[in-house]
Amino acid sequence: MFYRENGQFKSTYASDQQMLPILQDRAFMLGLLVLAIGAAPFVVSDYVFLSLLIPFLILALAAIGLNLLVGYCGQISIGHAAFMAVGAYAAYNLALRIPQLNFLVVLVLSGLIAAAVGILFGVPSLRIKGLYLAVATLAAQFFMDWLFARVKWFTNYSSSGSVSTAPIEMFGWTVDTPAEKYLFLLGVLIVLTLVAKNLVRSHIGREWMAMRDMDVAAEVIGIRPVYAKLTAFAVSAFYCGIAGALWGFVHLGAWEPLAFNLTVSLNLLFMIIIGGMGSLLGSFFGAAFIVALPIILDQVPLWLGVPISTAMASHLASMIFGALIVFFLVVEPHGLARLWAIGKEKLRLWPFPH
Amino acid sequence: MKQGAKYAVLAASFAVAAAFGSTAALAQAKKAEAPAAKGGGEQFFPVLSYRTGAYAPNGIPFANGYVDYLKLINARDGGINGVKVVFEECETGYATDKGVECYERLKGKGSTGATAFHPLSTGITFAVTDKSFADKIPIITTGYGRADSVDGTVFGWNFPLGGTYWDAADMLVQHVGKKEGGLDKLKGKKIALVYHDSPYGKEPIALLQERARMHGYELLLLPVTHPGVEQKATWLQIRQQRPDYVFLWGWGVMNSTAIKEAVATGYPREKMYGVWWSGAEPDVTPAGDGAKGYSSLVFFAPAGQGQVHKDMIKYVYDKGQGAGKKEEVGEVLYNRGMAAAMVTVEAVRKAQVKYGKKPLKGEEVRWGLENLSIDDAAIKKLGFTGFMTPVSTSCVNHAGEAQATIHSWDGKKWNVQPGVYHADNSIIKPMIRSSAEKYAAEKKLTKRDCAKEAG
Numbered sequence: 001m002f003y004r005e006n007g008q009f010k011s012t013y014a015s016d017q018q019m020l021p022i023l024q025d026r027a028f029m030l031g032l033l034v035l036a037i038g039a040a041p042f043v044v045s046d047y048v049f050l051s052l053l054i055p056f057l058i059l060a061l062a063a064i065g066l067n068l069l070v071g072y073c074g075q076i077s078i079g080h081a082a083f084m085a086v087g088a089y090a091a092y093n094l095a096l097r098i099p100q101l102n103f104l105v106v107l108v109l110s111g112l113i114a115a116a117v118g119i120l121f122g123v124p125s126l127r128i129k130g131l132y133l134a135v136a137t138l139a140a141q142f143f144m145d146w147l148f149a150r151v152k153w154f155t156n157y158s159s160s161g162s163v164s165t166a167p168i169e170m171f172g173w174t175v176d177t178p179a180e181k182y183l184f185l186l187g188v189l190i191v192l193t194l195v196a197k198n199l200v201r202s203h204i205g206r207e208w209m210a211m212r213d214m215d216v217a218a219e220v221i222g223i224r225p226v227y228a229k230l231t232a233f234a235v236s237a238f239y240c241g242i243a244g245a246l247w248g249f250v251h252l253g254a255w256e257p258l259a260f261n262l263t264v265s266l267n268l269l270f271m272i273i274i275g276g277m278g279s280l281l282g283s284f285f286g287a288a289f290i291v292a293l294p295i296i297l298d299q300v301p302l303w304l305g306v307p308i309s310t311a312m313a314s315h316l317a318s319m320i321f322g323a324l325i326v327f328f329l330v331v332e333p334h335g336l337a338r339l340w341a342i343g344k345e346k347l348r349l350w351p352f353p354h
Numbered sequence: 355m356k357q358g359a360k361y362a363v364l365a366a367s368f369a370v371a372a373a374f375g376s377t378a379a380l381a382q383a384k385k386a387e388a389p390a391a392k393g394g395g396e397q398f399f400p401v402l403s404y405r406t407g408a409y410a411p412n413g414i415p416f417a418n419g420y421v422d423y424l425k426l427i428n429a430r431d432g433g434i435n436g437v438k439v440v441f442e443e444c445e446t447g448y449a450t451d452k453g454v455e456c457y458e459r460l461k462g463k464g465s466t467g468a469t470a471f472h473p474l475s476t477g478i479t480f481a482v483t484d485k486s487f488a489d490k491i492p493i494i495t496t497g498y499g500r501a502d503s504v505d506g507t508v509f510g511w512n513f514p515l516g517g518t519y520w521d522a523a524d525m526l527v528q529h530v531g532k533k534e535g536g537l538d539k540l541k542g543k544k545i546a547l548v549y550h551d552s553p554y555g556k557e558p559i560a561l562l563q564e565r566a567r568m569h570g571y572e573l574l575l576l577p578v579t580h581p582g583v584e585q586k587a588t589w590l591q592i593r594q595q596r597p598d599y600v601f602l603w604g605w606g607v608m609n610s611t612a613i614k615e616a617v618a619t620g621y622p623r624e625k626m627y628g629v630w631w632s633g634a635e636p637d638v639t640p641a642g643d644g645a646k647g648y649s650s651l652v653f654f655a656p657a658g659q660g661q662v663h664k665d666m667i668k669y670v671y672d673k674g675q676g677a678g679k680k681e682e683v684g685e686v687l688y689n690r691g692m693a694a695a696m697v698t699v700e701a702v703r704k705a706q707v708k709y710g711k712k713p714l715k716g717e718e719v720r721w722g723l724e725n726l727s728i729d730d731a732a733i734k735k736l737g738f739t740g741f742m743t744p745v746s747t748s749c750v751n752h753a754g755e756a757q758a759t760i761h762s763w764d765g766k767k768w769n770v771q772p773g774v775y776h777a778d779n780s781i782i783k784p785m786i787r788s789s790a791e792k793y794a795a796e797k798k799l800t801k802r803d804c805a806k807e808a809g
Contacts, residue, residue, distance in 0.1 A: 050458045055451075096796065149551065149577075156796070159560035159789065160500070160553035162480045166798055176488065252454070253484035256477055256553050258580065259450060295455060298445070310445040311405030 003347040019197055036186060041179040049178035056291045057185040058246045063271040063283035064196050065239025070269070071278035072200055073232035074212030075125050076134040079141035080268050082121075083237040084244025085260035086144060087114040089154050091245035092163050096156060103170040107188070107245055114241020115234040122233025126226060129215075141262055148257040164254035181250050188246065192239065197280055199235065208232050209278075240268075274328060276335025285336035289328075294321055397434060397702060397713045398464020399424055399441040399695075402456050402473055408581030409448040409606035411636035412687055416474065417443070418678035419691025422670055425677075426662075427699055429669040434702050435711045440464060446478060448606070453478030454485075461489055466713040470494050470513075470698050470723070476554035479512075486511035487799075491716035492701075492723050496694040497522075497630055497653055501557055501782075502789035506724065506752040507801045509790065513723050515697055515745055516653050517756030520785065521777035522629045523558035523601070525651060525758050527565045528775055529627065530599050541570035546597035548588060548604065548612055551577035555603045558629070560789075562601075564781060582608025589615040602628040602650075609637035617644035627651070630758065634686040638763045646765040651775075653758040654742055655689035657768045661737030662692070686768060693742055700736075701726055724749050749804035 003024050010016040020026045044053065066080045090110035094101060101109075121140040125133050148154050155163050168175040168184075175184050199205050207228040210218035219225055248255050267290055275286025297317035301308050308316075332339045346353070403417035404410055424439050433439055442463060444456035453473060461468045470492040473479045479499040486493050487510065494513045495503070501520040503512035530545070531537035547562060549555030559575060566573045574597055576588045582604055589612075592600065600621065602612050609632045616623060624647045628637070633650025635657070663684050671680045682688055705714050705722030714722075727746040733739055745754040756777050761768045794801060 047458050047462070051455045156792075160476070160480070160556045162477070162553040164480065164484055164793070164797060166796060252450075252481055254480045256450070256480070258477070258552060299459075309405065310403065310443045311410075314406050314445040314447065 003344065037183070041183060046178045049182050051295060052292055053182055054185060054251050056287055057189050058243050058251055059271065059291055060284050060287035061189055061192060061246070062240050062243035062268055063275065063287045064193065064280055065236045065243060066268045067272045067277065067280065067283045068196060068200070068239065069232050069236035071272055072205060072212060073208035073229065075229060075232060076130065077137040078134050078265050078269055079137035079139070080240050081260040081262065081264035082140040082144035083114045083118055083240035084247060084264065085148055085257070086117045087111060087241025087244030088248035088255065088260065089148055090114065090241065091249060092165060093154065095166055103168045107242055110245045111238040111242040114244070115238040118233045118237020119230050122230050125229050125233065141265055145257055145261060162254060162256040165249045168249055185246060185250060188242070192242070193280060204231060270325070274325060274335055276337030279335070279337035281340065282335050282337030285340070289336065293324065297321060395465055395713050396438045396440040397469055398467065399439060399698070400460035400463065400468040400471055401441050401443040402446050402453055402471060402478065403443050404446050404448045404474070406445060407447040412606050412634060413448065413474065415634070415678065415682060415685050415687035416691035418682070419688035420472070420695045421677050422666060423692045423695035425670050425675055426666055430665055434699055435706055437711060437713055446475065448475050450475070450477040450481050454481050457482050457485065461491055464713070466715045467491065468716055469702060469719050470716060472496070472694055476557065477552055480553055483509065483512055489716070492720045494694070494698060494723070496690070496697065498554065502786050502793060504751060504753040504786050505790035506749050507804060508794045508799060509752065510802050511720065512752060513747070514753045517758060517777065518753060519557040519629065520561040520782050521756035522651055522758065523561040524565070524777040524782060525775035526601055526627050527562070529760055537569050543571045544574060544595065544597040545571050546574040546576055546592055546595065546600045548576045548578060548600055548602050550582060550604050550608055551579050554605065558603060560785065561782065564785065578604065578608055581606060583611050585611055585615045589619045592621055593619045598625065600626045602626055602632045604632050610640035613638060613641040613645050613648055617641060623647040633761065633768070643765055645763050647762065649760050649762040649771070651758045652686065652761045652770065653756070654693040656761055656770050657684060657686045657689065658740070659684040660740050662741065665737060689741055693738070696736060696738065696742070697726070697728070697745060700728055723747060749802070749807060
């Protein structure tokens with residue numbers, strides 16, 4: 001009843017090609033943005049900002065990056081935390097060695113450095129496919145772990161191998177309160193999501209999807225696999241590099257190589273599998289699921305006033321978390337984004353389903 | 355169609371405004387009820403603990419000692435000068451991100467916010483140090499954390515009470531030097547450092563290298579990756595290189611695994627020395643008889659029981675309030691947890707002298723921590739004789755003088771060896787200064803002026 005597109009005629013190319021063709025979607029998105037930008041900074045507590053929203057925004061960005069590669073181009077990677085690490089250490093070194101640089105410049109440069117490394121580690125994808133490629137991307141993970149733990153220059157000869165960042169400054173604005181950090185991240189995320197959305201709708205995205213669906217057929221119709229695969233790796237690593245730099249500078253403030261270990265890579269992969277492969281919306285759902293659920297589950301006994309030990313609560317949380325992952329994958333193997341789409345489909349017919 | 359879009363925008367903005375209004379009202383209501391709930395006037399102690407994961411064998415006794423002492427303060431003394439102590443635990447699993455989340459969760463709780471944090475992990479210490487400047491909550495790291503955080507002018511909120519890893523490494527070198535008959539005899543010797551590959555394990559390297567330059571011994575660095583159950587390659591290298599001494603810088607299951615591997619490779623346990631985090635009951639008991647002869651540093655409190663333990667049994671365990679088992683009261687890490695709680699409580703007590711007998715903010719507790727003077731008489735009064743070394747701090751020196759002894763495992767219990775070690779400040783002080791300066795430059799910090807604050 002409320003959600004139907006009857007009567008919304010598209011009379012220009014522009015209106016046909018817009019990102020959200022349905023009026024209700026546009027209104028919803030607008031409302032969400034107003035809520036996120038205008039209202040959230042005033043009503044949300046610092047704890048929610050620092051523990052839920054900030055990690056969510058950054059990991060959503062990383063998940064978009066991985067989704068571009070895995071979901072859109074069909075190249076599996078289980079080493080994407082390595083590109084986050086590249087971004088983080090690149091940003092650290094740039095900010096340290098060239099202190100005059102604006103943080104936005106640092107961010108873009110560290111993304112570009114990560115993209116270069118991404119292309120390098122994407123080269124094997126030209127020869128190997130599927131699960132074999134996944135194993136090859138592990139090399140990126142282990143190599144970067146080793147590099148940042150052993151080569152002292154990257155950590156500025158810190159005695160413990162841990163680095164800590166300078167405050168974030170740009171155009172005379174110091175991003176230090178939780179609300180400011182949140183707004184800054186939201187801005188970066190919105191811009192990069194728009195870029196990603198338009199990339200996947202453009203010829204590049206279509207090439208990626210053609211490679212994903214059948215590489216031989218794609219080659220026959222004139223898509224160059226080298227170009228398609230390596231651009232996917234580059235863009236994906238660029239996003240993860242920026243996410244890594246933000247994770248280090250905005251979220252952690254001080255980190256050690258362990259902050260970007262294999263667990264993070266796997267978490268990113270879980271995010272896009274649970275959220276939905278080949279869907280930008282799915283990256284958001286997946287990031288929210290992986291970030292928020294453990295924290296919420298951990299605190300449920302406390303809210304209910306059940307006196308159980310912290311060890312018991314944390315064991316229970318892991319068990320329920322695991323069970324929920326299995327549950328959602330059984331209910332909808334295509335992820336939460338697909339559930340969302342089904343929900344919209346149902347809403348369109350409501351209240352008179354066939 | 356244009357018209358339709360306009361209406362939709364209008365409708366959406368109305369909806370947003372309504373939602374905004376209602377959430378704002380909710381927040382208002384929350385704020386209004388908060389002071390009523392906070393009226394209790396209690397001192398809130400956040401507890402970051404790990405009772406799960408690879409580090410749980412060591413995390414549990416420390417956490418038990420810590421919370422049991424807080425319970426004892428309430429049960430025996432009725433709080434700190436009448437101000438009741440409340441605490442809440444948060445499970446970090448020794449993971450930095452989880453620890454930061456716990457820190458954010460607990461920092462604002464209680465009537466005046468968190469008293470002080472014991473992160474109980476060097477990684478978490480590094481991450482929360484960064485936040486302490488804005489939150490104004492002291493970070494107490496008893497025998498761990500950043501070595502350079504001794505410098506209170508740069509690290510305004512860190513208190514590495516009891517000693518740092520540079521102190522510990524220095525003491526171990528002094529000990530093996532003494533064993534060889536003089537530090538100059540170390541020339542040409544080979545010392546292997548088997549360390550946890552994390553900030554914790556890497557922290558002592560700088561000092562051991564400095565000492566190696568002075569005395570001419572060769573330093574072998576053998577990292578062990580988290581969680582430390584896979585050490586075959588490390589001990590193969592030890593078998594090949596045959597170092598004269600092995601320093602063990604492990605935590606959790608890594609310690610017991612290392613001792614078991616030493617048994618398997620036939621490396622004499624008498625030549626193995628652990629840092630003070632590698633010398634507790636859970637580290638040696640899994641290796642059985644093989645652990646006999648292994649030694650480690652011990653600071654603050656060795657294993658055993660004294661007056662305070664009697665009180666603990668009487669007021670806490672006999673009432674069924676204990677966090678652990680009664681027989682575990684008096685273990686190395688239990689005692690260390692108790693000592694960590696004790697210095698925090700004493701800091702609050704000290705700060706109460708200046709700010710009054712009421713729940714204190716983290717910023718006020720810092721004054722107490724900077725003016726701690728726990729001498730032998732005070733230790734006796736607290737029932738800690740034999741389980742605590744004197745601590746006195748200042749605005750400039752946040753650690754006090756580090757002192758430690760060596761204890762050895764005889765198969766059944768830990769025996770403290772004669773000889774007390776003090777770190778050589780002529781070596782460590784300049785290192786602290788340069789490292790702290792570097793940190794201040796990186797973070798663009800302005801240093802505190804202690805002379806001005808005192809006046």
